[in-house]
Amino acid sequence: MRALMLSLSLLLAPQAAPAADAVNGETLAKRWCSGCHLVSEDQRKGNDLVPSFASIASRPDFDEDRLATFLLEPHPKMESMALSRIETRNIAAYIAEQRRR
Numbered sequence: 001m002r003a004l005m006l007s008l009s010l011l012l013a014p015q016a017a018p019a020a021d022a023v024n025g026e027t028l029a030k031r032w033c034s035g036c037h038l039v040s041e042d043q044r045k046g047n048d049l050v051p052s053f054a055s056i057a058s059r060p061d062f063d064e065d066r067l068a069t070f071l072l073e074p075h076p077k078m079e080s081m082a083l084s085r086i087e088t089r090n091i092a093a094y095i096a097e098q099r100r101r
């Protein structure tokens with residue numbers, strides 16, 4: 001009976017939105033973004049014309065949600081790349097972490 005109650009309460013618990021996964025975001029960023037952007041502190045080679053993720057995260061108007069939305073569309077000079085909504089949120093969370101450092 002206790003087990004039944006427990007599983008019932010688990011079933012009835014409101015579903016929390018899955019938290020953005022910054023670790024997965026890092027993997028995605030290294031795969032998809034590091035050709036142009038400096039995506040992490042340990043990356044040495046980037047493109048001078050492209051803002052580093054640390055500098056993007058430090059902008060006064062930085063907004064993690066807006067960034068995730070922005071990433072749903074490839075930006076102008078980017079080769080075509082389609083990221084899922086979850087992937088964009090993970091990358092945005094990874095970039096947002098660089099703000100707090």
Ligand code: HEC
Binds near residue numbers: 033067079
């Ligand atoms: C082919 C090169 C290239 C790749 C790959 C690339 N970017 Fe960019 N990105 C740029 C350039 C160039 C700019 C600056 C000019 C612009 O905004 O178009 C930029 C700008 C940005 C900006 C700032 C936009 C703004 O508000 O100024 C963000 C955020 C960004 N990129 C995120 C990403 C992420 C995340 C990825 C990987 C999923 C990625 N980029 C992959 C070239 C690239």
